Amino acid sequence: MNPTEFAAAQWTRATGAGVDPHEYRRVTDGLTSVTDWGPSFRATGRAYLQRAEDAGSPLSAGEYLLTAARWFHLATLAPYAEAPRAAVEADHALSRAFAVLEPGARRVSGDGFTGWLRGPADGRGTVVVVPGLDSAKEEFLDLASALLARGLAVFAMDGPGQGVLAAATSLRPDYERVVGRVVDALGVARVGIVGLSLGGYFAARTAALEPRVAAVATVSGPFRLDWEELPPPVRDIMIRRAGGADAARDFAHHVDLAGLAPRIAAPLLVVDGGRDVIPGVTNGASLARLAPLGGYLSVPHGDHLLGNARPDWLPHLGDHMARTLTATPA
Structure with a gap:
């Protein structure tokens, strides 16, 4: 290119x-x-x-x-x-x-994660923002601002193979273990989680397996990956971030939410862009359909991460997280 x-x-x-x-x-x-x-x-x-x-x-x-x-x-x-x-x-x-x-922002780090906790200590809830394949906590500052404006605390993180941790760690599919340690470190009883791009898979998987997740949203997250169909640039990035070709192929094979989606008990918002068409990547409509409390927002002119359509989804996502985290737990 x-x-x-x-x-x-x-x-x-x-x-x-x-x-x-x-x-x-x-x-x-x-x-x-x-x-x-x-x-x-x-x-x-x-x-x-x-x-x-x-x-x-x-x-x-x-x-x-x-x-x-x-x-x-x-x-x-x-x-x-x-x-x-x-x-x-x-x-x-x-x-x-x-x-x-x-x-007042606080750096919080632990095994496999680092990031910044921002916002009120007595806020309406805490949201963990999870980046994707080659994104990092520095990329989604506007999302954090939207959540902060709604009275939420925000922990924007880098996990294994991401951001400042990419040089010393590798991608891992069991991201729910990392988020579990994040929740322990933050000292809160429940969290919301927003995942972007590959982070959408991490967020949905975590919501299925970590009972302290009370609200979840995904943006341009994959429902399933097919390694053989992924474009070479995407495969190359995954190879670098996963620690080799075999590890990347194995990682991609884990990215399939068909069995996990029905286990997501928290209210879920899935955001997709209609112009986000990457070979080998199945978008999130199936995730929204299979999750018991799933909702789907497709923006026809949106591309990957919908940077060209922010007014069409960002306020909606912020409201979803604030409304859900403010609700009294069942």
Whole structure:
């Protein structure tokens, strides 16, 4: 894939993550090869670090640091030897941003996870945000903002094979064990969980197997994967994140929610984009149909992660989580 095609494929994902669309165009228009992606995006991130140093107020510095975190994370989306370093830079920039903007935010880490707990200690509930195959906690800051605005606390995490943990850990299908340790560490009785892309599988699986999940939503999550039909770029990412071709193939074979969906007792919202058609990936309509309390929202013009259709689903998802977590437990 040439750099123009690659940039076009990442366009709504990048802008949905919160980078300025005009700056994205300026950065990607200057690429001569996909191999330039990582260095160019890291350079943009470093420019925002310098802006933070030169800022005239703590607020401006914090906002620049959040933007730096986004650019550093996006640097990891193309094959790049320094991608692990970019993930660390994203993590550090996010940490510095919260120290300035939200001094009450708390870093929580444990076996197989790390992330940030934000929002009120006495809020309406706590939501765990789970990233996907090559996403990370830095990518979904707008989702966190929507949940925070509804009075919820939010724990945005990196799990095995994700974000800052990708260099030292590998993807694992039994993500419910990781979330169980997250809930223990947070010290709450019940949580909501939102999973995006492959994180949608993790969230649905967790909701089926972890009884403390009281609300769940998936965005562009797979119901089933067929390894043989997956496009080579997706397989390549999975091989890197799972720790080898055999491990990736085995992981993909585990991604099948047919047997687990009927066990999801919590209210479930499944969000799909009508233009999200990836070979080898079965979208979420079957998950919504098989789950006892499943609801389905399909946005016809939405692409993968629906970065091109945020008003069509993000408020709905935020309301679903807030309404469900506020309800009195049965």
